Structures are given as structure tokens and as C-alpha cells.
Amino acid sequence: MDEPGTVNYIQWRSAADLQARYDGRKFQQKTVPLFHKLARTVRLLKTELAFTQHHPALEQGIEISPERDDYTVVIVFDTRPEDQKELLETLAQPDEWITTVPGYRSHTYFRGVDGTYVVNYAQWDSKEAYDAFHTLPEEQRPAGIRRGRERARTLVTGRQANTYRVTHSRSALPAKG
Incomplete structure (x- = not known):
């Protein structure tokens, strides 16, 4: 929404299934080159x-x-691999306060398997609600939240953010058994 871009969010049944996909000839020879042809940058x-x-x-x-x-x-x-665990422990905490913020719907944290990043996936009612939260002055946030944000800033080595609207979704059929 804020900048051109696409996120292809896929959940796999297991790490082995994902690795099989990544190791597959079609993925390596057709899918990845197509991603690079269509996009300015690709980050799996x-x-x-x-x-x-x-x-x-x-x-x-x-x-x-x-x-x-x-x-x-x-x-x-x-983040640095040695800091990923602390970054997650700092950010990924139950937060009663955020449930009082107008427009908040959800937030999820994912640990990068290689140890070099953490992903935050959040849902809001609207751009206006998110922007009001994002630009809220620090002194208006609870003290514990401020301390966590301060600590997280020291553990982060880079940050990429963008906003999106979901345009397509599908699910695999349930496994028989």
C-alpha cells in the first residue's frame, strides 16, 4: 500500500515440506528466476x-x-544471530495495552530460521488507525512498552516495512486420514 511490493505468505505443514519445495527443480529453474524477473528485490x-x-x-x-x-x-x-532470541523475547510479549488502541486487530512474530531476522505481521482496521498508533509519541505509551521498544532498537541492525491488502488466498485440501 505505501510502496509497490508484494508479499507471498505461505504456511507449510513442515520444514521438510518447505525444503523439498525449495530444492525442487521447478522452483529453482522457473519460479525463482520468474520472481527475479518480476521484482526489484526478492527475499525468501x-x-x-x-x-x-x-x-x-x-x-x-x-x-x-x-x-x-x-x-x-x-x-x-x-538482527545479529546472537541477538535474535533476545529481540523476540523483547517484542513477543502479551500486551494488554495494544488491545485498547483503536483499530488494532492482531500481531504475530516469526523467528527467521537462519537467526538473522524477526518478522512482525500485523493487522489493523485502517491506514489511519495504524498511522495513529505508529506515530503515537513515546511518552503516551506505557513505560514497559517504551522500555521494550528502546531495547529492541539496540538489537535491530536493519528494518524493512510496508503495508498491504490481501488480494488472493487459498488453502490446501485437508489431509485424508
């Missing part, structure tokens, strides 16, 4: 779910679907 991020929280009103939990009107924010925090 293998992650594991580390933490998730959603607004209590979302009784069904988090859903990714074009039928929803979520304003989605994806932030990739680069």
Missing part, C-alpha cells in the same frame, strides 16, 4: 511462528483473506 524468508496475539473481539482468531478488509503491516527486523 523461512520462518517459524514465535508469538501471536489478537484483539479479543476477533473470537475466530487471525485470518488472512481478501474477504476481510485488514490493513496489513509487515516489518522485517534484521
Whole structure:
């Protein structure tokens, strides 16, 4: 939404299934070259779910679907491998305060499998709600939140962020058995 770009968010049943996909001839010889042809930059991020929280009103939990009107924010925090665990412990904490912020829907943290990044995937009601939260002066945030944000800044070596609207989703059929 803020800058041209696409996120292709895929969940796999297992790390082995994902690796099989990455090792496959079609993926290496057709898919990856096509990504590079279509995009200015390509970054394949293998992650594991580390933490998730959603607004209590979302009784069904988090859903990714074009039928929803979520304003989605994806932030990739680069970090040193020796700092990734602390960065996750700092950011990925239950947060009662954020559930009081107008427009908040959910946020999820993923650990980069290679240890060099953490991904934040967040859903908001609108751009205006997210911008109001994002630009909220630090002194208006709870003290514990401010301390965590200060600590996280010392652990982050780079940051990429953009906003999105979901335009397509599909799921595999449930496994028989």
C-alpha cells in the first residue's frame, strides 16, 4: 500500500515440506528466476511462528483473506544471530495495552530460521488507525512498552516495512486420514 511490493505468505505443514519445495527443480529453474524477473528485490524468508496475539473481539482468531478488509503491516527486523532470541523475547510479549488502541486487530512474530531476522505481521482496521498508533509519541505509551521498544532498537541492525491488502488466498485440501 505505501510502496509497490508484494508479499507471498505461505504456511507449510513442515520444514521438510518447505525444503523439498525449495530444492525442487521447478522452483529453482522457473519460479525463482520468474520472481527475479518480476521484482526489484526478492527475499525468501523461512520462518517459524514465535508469538501471536489478537484483539479479543476477533473470537475466530487471525485470518488472512481478501474477504476481510485488514490493513496489513509487515516489518522485517534484521538482527545479529546472537541477538535474535533476545529481540523476540523483547517484542513477543502479551500486551494488554495494544488491545485498547483503536483499530488494532492482531500481531504475530516469526523467528527467521537462519537467526538473522524477526518478522512482525500485523493487522489493523485502517491506514489511519495504524498511522495513529505508529506515530503515537513515546511518552503516551506505557513505560514497559517504551522500555521494550528502546531495547529492541539496540538489537535491530536493519528494518524493512510496508503495508498491504490481501488480494488472493487459498488453502490446501485437508489431509485424508
